[in-house]
Amino acid sequence: MLINIRKSWQIPESGVTPKALYYSRRHIMKTMAAAGIVGIGAARSGMPPAKAQIAAASPYAQAPLNKALSTEEPQTDYKALTSYNNFYEFGTDKSDPKRYASAMETEPWSVKVSGAVEKAGTYSFDDLITPSDLESRIYRLRCVEGWSMVVPWIGIPLHKIIRRLQPTSKARYVQFETLANRKMMRGLRFPVLDWPYKEGLRMDEALHPLTLLATGLYDAPLPNQNGAPLRLVIPWKYGFKSIKSIVAIRFTEKQPVTSWNQFAPSEYGFYANVNPEVRHPRWSQATERRIGDFRRRDSLMFNGYAEEVAGLYSGMDLRTYF
Ligand SMILES: Nc1nc2c(c(=O)[nH]1)N[C@H]1C(S)=C(S)[C@@H](COP(=O)(O)O)O[C@H]1N2
Numbered sequence: 096m097l098i099n100i101r102k103s104w105q106i107p108e109s110g111v112t113p114k115a116l117y118y119s120r121r122h123i124m125k126t127m128a129a130a131g132i133v134g135i136g137a138a139r140s141g142m143p144p145a146k147a148q149i150a151a152a153s154p155y156a157q158a159p160l161n162k163a164l165s166t167e168e169p170q171t172d173y174k175a176l177t178s179y180n181n182f183y184e185f186g187t188d189k190s191d192p193k194r195y196a197s198a199m200e201t202e203p204w205s206v207k208v209s210g211a212v213e214k215a216g217t218y219s220f221d222d223l224i225t226p227s228d229l230e231s232r233i234y235r236l237r238c239v240e241g242w243s244m245v246v247p248w249i250g251i252p253l254h255k256i257i258r259r260l261q262p263t264s265k266a267r268y269v270q271f272e273t274l275a276n277r278k279m280m281r282g283l284r285f286p287v288l289d290w291p292y293k294e295g296l297r298m299d300e301a302l303h304p305l306t307l308l309a310t311g312l313y314d315a316p317l318p319n320q321n322g323a324p325l326r327l328v329i330p331w332k333y334g335f336k337s338i339k340s341i342v343a344i345r346f347t348e349k350q351p352v353t354s355w356n357q358f359a360p361s362e363y364g365f366y367a368n369v370n371p372e373v374r375h376p377r378w379s380q381a382t383e384r385r386i387g388d389f390r391r392r393d394s395l396m397f398n399g400y401a402e403e404v405a406g407l408y409s410g411m412d413l414r415t416y417f
């Protein structure tokens with residue numbers, strides 16, 4: 096495949112437009128031309144590209160929706176998803192990531208895999224992400240701060256990638272690390288967290304079918320502020336577990352260090368499952384404000400994914416293991 100997916104598809108102009116409308120002929124011609132799939136002449140003449148060419152050109156637009164695992168709630172618009180962000184490597188203000196994350200170079204990108212795993216090594220983005228494996232999933236995202244969104248992600252279930260890497264029997268947890276590049280990330284000069292940002296999951300959580308390694312949203316590759324080129328999405332946990340711009344994956348025997356837990360262990364647990372019954376020491380977690388809504392709504396146990404994930408924690412006291 097000669098097409099460079101990450102360069103050829105621009106971010107959508109509008110997030111709320113349905114796929115069919117959004118991929119207007121004009122837009123398709125423009126992006127196809129940029130990808131070098133059709134000659135400039137063809138683009139100018141306005142000849143529609145063959146369907147097969149479109150399909151080949153955009154695994155993002157073509158990624159099948161996983162309906163069984165998706166919510167039908169209204170999706171947060173693209174503008175809000177990409178301008179109201181937490182990505183402290185670029186600053187702690189919600190508007191900082193959009194403003195400054197363009198300084199992050201995401202090509203080439205590599206991920207170092209280490210620890211209790213057979214296939215340790217350094218992988219490029221293309222080694223890890225097989226375009227034909229991409230699927231679309233619409234998930235709720237609940238931030239520990241008390242706001243939420245509905246996000247149409249594109250990605251690959253993490254278990255598919257983990258299985259290929261072949262963790263050994265010693266691997267009970269997985270730790271992830273974000274890029275920490277001082278030249279590209281102006282927030283790193285402030286010692287807010289012990290950089291690089293780290294997160295981790297128990298192996299059964301990492302292998303759960305809902306856990307996604309996301310590479311896109313709204314039919315296109317992730318914008319930098321959302322954690323390009325690849326980030327984790329664990330929809331039943333507070334947003335801080337969904338670590339962005341991953342450069343390292345380590346399989347461990349012991350529970351790994353995670354950034355927010357290390358920063359304030361009494362406020363941010365390792366598990367960080369959304370739980371309206373367990374307060375953050377400084378605020379209630381019973382309700383949340385969906386971005387775009389006026390009124391707060393009740394927060395749901397495991398962010399509404401209890402049926403799928405409650406079994407992972409049977410027998411555990413969720414007040415102790417918060
Ligand atoms: N590396 C890194 N990953 C991160 C964060 C961060 O500051 N740095 N913020 C987290 C928090 S608190 C949330 S709520 C989500 C926000 O994701 P979004 O900006 O795509 O909505 O990213 C998470 N992943």
Ligand SMILES: [Mo]
Pocket residue numbers: 181237238239240333334335
């Ligand atoms: Mo968050």
